Amino acid sequence: MSVPLAAEKQFAVAAVRRACLLTSFVFNKLVKNETLVKGDKSPVTVGDFATQAMVNTMLARAFPDDPIVGEEDASDLRAESGTTVRERIIELANDALNADLELGDKASWGIGPGSTQTTDALLDAIDRGNFAGGRTGRMWTIDPIDGTKGFLRGGQYAVCLALIVDGIVQVGVIGCPNLPAVWTQPRGDVGCIFVAVRGQGAQQLTLSGASPTPISIPLSTPGTLNFLESVEAAHADHGFNERVSKLLGIICEPTRMDSQAKYCCLARGDGGAYLRMPTGVGYKEKIWDHAPGSLLIEEADGIVTDSRGQSLDFGLGRTLGENYGVIAAGKDVHAKILAAVQQANTEIANAKT
Ligand SMILES: Nc1ncnc2c1ncn2[C@@H]1O[C@H](COP(=O)(O)O)[C@@H](O)[C@H]1OP(=O)(O)O
Numbered sequence: 001m002s003v004p005l006a007a008e009k010q011f012a013v014a015a016v017r018r019a020c021l022l023t024s025f026v027f028n029k030l031v032k033n034e035t036l037v038k039g040d041k042s043p044v045t046v047g048d049f050a051t052q053a054m055v056n057t058m059l060a061r062a063f064p065d066d067p068i069v070g071e072e073d074a075s076d077l078r079a080e081s082g083t084t085v086r087e088r089i090i091e092l093a094n095d096a097l098n099a100d101l102e103l104g105d106k107a108s109w110g111i112g113p114g115s116t117q118t119t120d121a122l123l124d125a126i127d128r129g130n131f132a133g134g135r136t137g138r139m140w141t142i143d144p145i146d147g148t149k150g151f152l153r154g155g156q157y158a159v160c161l162a163l164i165v166d167g168i169v170q171v172g173v174i175g176c177p178n179l180p181a182v183w184t185q186p187r188g189d190v191g192c193i194f195v196a197v198r199g200q201g202a203q204q205l206t207l208s209g210a211s212p213t214p215i216s217i218p219l220s221t222p223g224t225l226n227f228l229e230s231v232e233a234a235h236a237d238h239g240f241n242e243r244v245s246k247l248l249g250i251i252c253e254p255t256r257m258d259s260q261a262k263y264c265c266l267a268r269g270d271g272g273a274y275l276r277m278p279t280g281v282g283y284k285e286k287i288w289d290h291a292p293g294s295l296l297i298e299e300a301d302g303i304v305t306d307s308r309g310q311s312l313d314f315g316l317g318r319t320l321g322e323n324y325g326v327i328a329a330g331k332d333v334h335a336k337i338l339a340a341v342q343q344a345n346t347e348i349a350n351a352k353t
Pocket residue numbers: 042043146147148150229230231232234235236257258259260279281283289
């Protein structure tokens with residue numbers, strides 16, 4: 001009997017692996033005018049666009065009927081003012097599509113040497129990511145560079161790809177080119193890929209997609225429990241986490257890190273919980289920022305909910321809807337953290353009245 005979703009898993013690892021080579025290459029070559037500022041003031045680089053163009057091109061070949069919910073869109077690149085960055089993006093995406101990697105990419109997905117695309121085809125590939133999402137059917141979601149601010153500062157970032165079926169995440173792959181294979185050995189091998197398939201567990205792979213190793217969240221003790229949190233104070237409420245830490249008697253300092261690398265670290269036992277509470281600016285979390293990470297945690301024996309204790313809903317469209325925050329933790333401590341979050345929320349509400 002064939003393993004369910006084996007082709008999707010193999011594809012997602014191949015695509016993320018190729019994407020990580022592209023983003024690492026871009027980081028080493030990035031020049032100042034290759035970063036733009038989007039309408040919401042967030043940065044986007046030629047690396048974000050080129051990666052989405054490349055992965056969506058691969059997706060269109062491998063699973064032509066599957067729609068894609070992608071972070072980026074090509075409208076700014078189509079304008080006359082976008083000519084210089086557009087040309088650079090096309091060059092980078094084509095170089096990545098043509099790269100001669102082993103693992104049988106060419107045979108399986110029709111890419112590799114000789115697969116150069118036109119400018120129009122690559123811009124259209126980026127815009128295949130404009131799907132609105134929703135409750136029914138298959139769809140992929142991609143964040144080509146999650147944690148662009150981390151990427152720009154040479155810190156953590158992640159290439160994120162997930163398959164959602166009828167609102168439920170079934171496959172999640174996250175590539176972390178700057179994450180040490182072993183957290184306590186930062187001078188050892190750097191770069192890893194994380195994979196989860198629903199019902200089939202979670203694994204860490206090397207950046208070349210080899211040596212799959214099962215991972216799971218170990219039991220926590222109050223002495224070892226610490227929070228993983230965003231670097232950016234605008235993305236998650238650091239003060240709230242401090243309050244929750246005090247309520248729980250946590251003594252370790254939080255570990256700050258950009259991107260879904262936080263979910264990856266939690267899944268393999270580096271840190272006991274990831275807490276992401278809204279900063280109150282009305283921001284709605286996007287599905288591509290949580291789909292692969294939340295599945296990874298669930299398959300690593302963890303639990304992911306919002307601050308009301310409800311599962312994240314990936315069937316609402318491009319966002320998770322109203323922002324009630326995210327609590328990801330091992331099975332043994334999730335309920336305790338949720339209770340402390342709710343107590344902190346009550347205290348804050350009472351202080352206002
Ligand atoms: N106000 C906000 N609240 C929560 N997340 C945000 C906010 N603004 C941007 N983000 C998103 O947070 C993610 C990074 O999270 P972290 O800080 O944990 O690394 C990015 O995908 C970023 O989106 P964007 O790509 O549009 O910048």
